[in-house]
Each structure stands twice: as C-alpha cells, then as structure tokens.
Amino acid sequence: MSETLYQWFIHPLEQAFFLKALLGGCMVAMVCGVVGCLVVLRHMAFLGDALSHSMVAGVAGGYLFMKLVYGQEAHAPSMLLGSLIAAILTVALVGFISKASRIKDDSAIGIMYCGVFSLGAMTVSVFSQYIHVDLVHFILGDILGVADDDLKVAAIAGAVVLSAIVLFYRHFQISTFDPVMAASLGFPVLLIDYLLTTCVSLVVVSAISMVGVILVVGLLITPAATAYLLTDRLKRMMLLAAFFGMTSVIGGLYLCVWLNSAGGSAVMVFCTLQFLVVLTFAPRYGLLAGWLRRSRMVPQDLIEDILRAILKAGQALEPGKLAEFVRAPLGKFPRAVERMVADGLLEHHGAMLALTPAGREHARRVMRAHRIWETYLQSVGTPQEELDRKAHKLEHILDEQAIDYLDDKLGHPLQDPHGKEIPQDFVELESGQPVMLSVLREGQRAEIVSVSQEARDLGLQPGDAIRMGTRKNEGRFWVVEREGREDLELEHKAADAVMVRPASESETAPAVSENPGDRKTSPA
C-alpha cells in the first residue's frame, strides 16, 4: 500500500524535471490567478487571449532583432521585451479601432490578435534560416521542459506583478468597480488600465513557455472564475484564485506523469475540472445551491391560488380538499401552507385552514384581479373557454394601478363574464381618502367632496349626503339617491368626475389594510 503511494506521489518529486515544472508552474499560476481576478471582473478575458497570441510576433521580432543586429541567438530578455511591446501595441490598436470607428471592442480584438499572431507566424517561417524558434513550443508550451531561464523570468515577472498589485490594490479596485468615481477623485484611470495591461502581458509572457499561447488564457481566467463563485471579497478572491492556480498545476502535473500525457493540457484539464466541481457545489453561487433555493421557494402563484380557493369556498377548508382545488406541483403544497401560516396569511382552525384578515385581504385582491382580467379578456375578444385559464395567469399582475386602469377602461363592471361579483376596490375605500363616485356599489353611503361642472348643473353640491342606487342600463348609468330629492343619473365620465368620501359605517367594509405598501392616491 505505502509502496504504491510512494510510487504515485513521492517518486515523481525525486525527479528534477518534475520539481522544476512544479516550482515554475506554481509561481506562474499563482500570479496568473491574482491578475486574472481583475481580468475576469473587467470582462477582459478575450483580451488575455489577444495578448498571448500577439506575443508570438513579439518573440519573433525580438529574436530577429538581436540576431540580425547583435548576432546573438535566442536572446531571452529581448524576446521578452519584444512580447511586451507586441502585447501593448495590440491593446493600443484595439482601443484605437474601437474608438475611431464603428467596429466594436470584441471584433477589434478578434481582428488584431489574428492579424498580429499570423504576422509573427509568417515572420518565423520566412526567416526560418535565422530564427530557430519552435512555433509548436510556443503554441502548446512545454511545462515538463522548463529551463532555469524560464524559472528566473517567471520569478522576476511574478514579483514585479505581485508588488504592483499589492501597492496599487486600491487603484485597481476602484478603477475596475467604478471608473467614473475613480476619475472624479483624480485617479489616472487610463494609466491604471495600461499598468494592468502591462501586468497581464508580463504574466502571460512568463507563462507561455510552460503552458503555451492557447492555454495561458485558461490559467488566467479559470482559477479566478472559480474563486469568484466562492467569495464576495476581492482580496479573498485573489487569494483563492492563487490557490486554485497552484492546485491546478500540482494536480495537472501528477495527472500528466500518471497518464503520461502532455503537461500543459493536463494542467488545464485539472483546472477546468476543479472549476466544474466548484460551479456545481459552491455554497451560494453554485448550481446545486441555486437549484435547492428554487426548490425551497414557494411560488407566489401557488400562494395566491390557495388564497383564492379558500375565499371562493367561503369557508375554512380541509388541507386535502384545498390541495385538490389548487393542483400544486408535487410536494409544494404542504410547504406553501407552512409558509403562509408563518407569514400570517392562513391559520389553523382545528383540522381546517382559514384565512386571517391579512390573508383575506390579499385573497380579495387576487379575486378582484382575476375577475377584472376575465372581463377585460372577454372585451378584447378572447374565446369563452380560454377566459379562466388566461385570467389565471394574468391575475398575478395585481398591481393596483394596473387593475384600476382596467377597471376604469371597462366602465367599473360589477360582474365578471360568468356573472360573479367583482370585489370592490376596498384598498381605496379604506384609506379614508376621497374616491371617485363611480367605484361605489349599491347601498353605499358617502359625502360629496368635489363635483364637476356637469354634476353641479344637475344639482349636486359638495357636502351632500348620498346613497348609491342600482345601476341602470346594463351598469352604464350610476344612480345617486339623495334624501328627499329626486335621484340623479350619471354616465361613467360624470361619475368619475365626482369625488366622494365613503361613510365609515359602510357594511361592505372589509378588513383594514395592514400593508403600508397599499397606500395609494386616488386618480383625479
């Protein structure tokens, strides 16, 4: 047993190439992770891709320059410098194109990175007798063949970049989160952008020889994105991203020696798997957590269906009977009832479920919305058999303003298409504010607050006490009764224009609104 463990885990560590790969990879991945956080938060992932590709041109340029001018072969510092110049040039060109023309950022990046990359590739092939650069080495990288020079470059680049981020953490944070604010405080936002681009270029350059042009973006983005799923703090996100970068390298390298695969790809496979695991299981932003949250949630629709079912029945109901009425999704019904009892909408009367005053009020709102929607649907020519189904969907739009609008448009109907009474707009009636005469129902008493000219001409005065009679002419004439005087008949518009204050002893008064959000002003 311990023999196998030794073979698997310790033996690779005794080999220099593995140790070097581990050391270099971890250094690079750590820095990539930290910088990657800013790249992810700035939605610059594609730019990382562009940078890494354009560097091939820089490497070729640097190589060629040193070879032709100084006769030096494969001079590492100048290749590095060349890459940096190429990267920054690419970014500047992208910015220029997207500012100066109608081409947007994403297209500009696509154009420039392919262009610069192929320029580099072409140069390498044209000058193949001078440049002894293995393009494949750049494209795929060779983490198992890390040279001491590569380690030095990675260490220096990493140190420079990390110090920049630590020193200018606040600069990077504020110019990423709120560049406008940063500018208003006098931060040099553009300069900070270029500093970040330089940092990204540096880490990318140092990582290319290990994981290659194609995969370096993965090392930049994936650990940072993994960390993003786990925390709401930028500092923690950076630490976690560094950690995930290193675990990717360690896990990937072991994968590579066990399966005898290519090193760079093994690192990225491990990195991606790690991301997928976190994506699935992350406590707050993971898929599983989201799914659990949704499944625990009781849909508002179901709550409203239950309320309306009890109101419609006109009495407390057994849970079993209630469940039949509402056709809840499997397992949702008991949870919905539990929630509604906790929220004070329902109460247990022995084995029965009954509405509380708050529940009753909400139920009336839903009922009113449902019946007004049905009336509206009929008025716009919806087939009879679809009325209920469509109104059932629409009743969840029960915003007071919207329902009042429909009510007014329909001429304040008293009954829905099935001949059932539409509940009154009690929210308005209970507020004590003046309301339109047209919303009163038969038998209600009120005092006139203000009148239109038309009503005044008919003899209606502010201060008059009135009682509503039965509406005439299919509900299109409002009949106003007054003590010892003859009845008045008003049309819809005229009835809307008369404001009244309902008498408080109104028999139809329902439960008082307990929800301050229901406060509303009456339309003039």
Place this chain on the structure above:
Amino acid sequence: MPTETASARVSSYALANVTPAIETEHLTVSYGPVPALLDVTVKIEPGTLVGVIGPNGAGKSTFIKALLGFVNRDLGMVKILGEPAEAAKGKVAYVPQRGAVDWDFPITVEEVVLMGRYGRIPWWRDPGPEDLQCVSEALELVRMSDFRARQIGQLSGGQQQRVFMARALAQGGEVLLLDEPFAGVDAATERAILDVMRNARKEGRTLVVVHHDLTTAAEFFDRLMLIKQRLYAYGSPERVLREDLLSEVYEGKLRVFADLKRRGGNGSTAT
C-alpha cells in the same frame, strides 16, 4: 450688456462676501452640431440644495459632468469653491446614476463607502482608523449600518442608492453632485435620501441634484435650475415652476401640469 449684468452680480456677491460654491459662466458643451449646454451662467451659493430639472435630453447630466470636469467645454468657465473645476477634484463628491456599476462585483457595503476616502489616502498607506470612523458615520447617517458586511448586489435598489450616498458623504466633499438619486426608489428610501441631503445642507454643503419629477421638486429643493440646453430659470421653486416657463421648456406636455395641479390641490386640502 452681458458684461454689465455680470459685473453687477459679482459686486452683489462681493458685498455679501461669499464665494459661490459653484459658479459657471457662459458654459457651453456640445456633442456634434447640437449644443448639450449653451451659455449657462449660474452662481450657486454655499449651503443650498439645488434641483436641476428639465425634459429628457435637456443636458441635466451633462451639466453635472461639466461641473466634474468630465466633458470638454467648448466655451465658458466652471469654478468650484472659487477654484477651476480641474483643481477642485476630490472636493466634489459624485453619486452616479444607478446601474453605472457591476452589482456582482465582489465588494461589500463598507468597502464601497471606504472608496469615498481613497482620494485622501496616499497610495503607500492603508486606510487609517479615522477613515474607518468616517465610513461608520456615513453608514449611520443613511441608516445602512446593519448591512455593512453585505455584498452590494444583495441589497434592494433603494439600499444601493443609500450606500452610494454614504460614499459621497464619506468623501467629505463640500459639493455633492447627484444624478437622479430618486429614480425608481421606494417611499422609505426617498425619505432617507432626502433626510441625508438636508443634513448635508445643514452642515453647509452644497448639493446639486438632477431630478425628473416636477411634482416633488418644490417640496425637495431650495432652488431649482430649469435647463433645456440653456438655463431658463434659476431661483426659488415658486419662481421657476411657472406655467409659462414650463410650457415653453416642456413644449406643452400637459400631463406635467395636470400632475402638478393635482399635487398642489391635494396639498391644500390636506392642510
């Protein structure tokens, strides 16, 4: 002629011995052939709560941005507390329109408010205890202390607005510029924001607030600026909310007046 009136105004301020908090002269800004702002000359005295009103596209936001020095002026002068706008950076706190930032950003309420202090902290130093103290006080003022450790995306729209108010307060600027802070907030937040603004004014700060709701403008502000490219009026709400002025600026969009009248009517019956 214009120079005469300008000098007359200057002398009246010289008598009062008050440097205007904000001063613009002939401020003109354009995007292409149409001016966004044309010849705006205004003096705002310190400790005033000013509402900037006008129809969509009237240049209200541009005015704020010009005060911040974010837009290139074609002509004219902007002075903040007697200094050119460019030199006054940091003395002016800005509350952008909501939606200007990424709400999924990994940052807490407290960290957002701390950003208000960034202009005062040298880059080599960490925020000190007085900065943190200032952050707590600002959060207290907007009644968001209980949410200090929350990620900002987990707040309601009104709470987010209050956090950005707190950031502006923590900045300690003598001039606060707010771009539509009341857009789409609930009644409670409206109250809270208004309280904060009035408190800030009491401390002698000057607030310039872009506002789109004429029905509340008179209630909220000491002074109103009516803008449509040019400055139509600056003064007390009674002087600015005149039907002839408004109908000229809003070009007979009569709903506005109906709303205003209704508000006025209801108000008088209530008192």
